[in-house]
Amino acid sequence: MTSALVVRRMTTIAAVAIVLGLVVGTIRVAAAWTVAAAPLTISPVSASELQAKLADERARSASLASHLSALDARSRELTAALEQAQRRLAADAATAEDLDGQLVAAKDRLAKVEAALARARQALRATTATAVIPAAARTSRGEHEDEGEEHGD
Numbered sequence: 001m002t003s004a005l006v007v008r009r010m011t012t013i014a015a016v017a018i019v020l021g022l023v024v025g026t027i028r029v030a031a032a033w034t035v036a037a038a039p040l041t042i043s044p045v046s047a048s049e050l051q052a053k054l055a056d057e058r059a060r061s062a063s064l065a066s067h068l069s070a071l072d073a074r075s076r077e078l079t080a081a082l083e084q085a086q087r088r089l090a091a092d093a094a095t096a097e098d099l100d101g102q103l104v105a106a107k108d109r110l111a112k113v114e115a116a117l118a119r120a121r122q123a124l125r126a127t128t129a130t131a132v133i134p135a136a137a138r139t140s141r142g143e144h145e146d147e148g149e150e151h152g153d
Helices: 003-037 047-152
Strands: none
16 A cells, blocks of 8 residues: 555544544534523422322312213203103193183183073063062052041041
8 A cells, every 4th residue: 555545544534533523512512502592490390290290180080070970960850850841831731721721611601691690680670670560559559548547537
């Protein structure tokens, strides 16, 4: 090998070593900039804290699930009560229609009874009027006869 070849290989090796050094230096400067831009002032949460928070969230989840179950049960009760109220309302509407029909029939009967009563009162007045006139005439004649007897004595 020639000396020129050895020098050229040594120069290449030195250049690669310098480039590698520059790469490592650039990485270190970039890491320093990153640390300076976002300092870690708050320590990360420990595993025990994470477990405690997880246990709290599980308890909260269980509580919410029980509340949801209670709300679901209450919702079902209210749905059943609403259905029962709707059935009752329908039954009451049917009863009201029946009572309305009965009221109409009773009003018709009342009108007939009132008409019959009015006719009976008219007949009674007519009968009373004819009965009162002869009695009044008898009373008047009887008084005149009594007066005549008194004058005759």
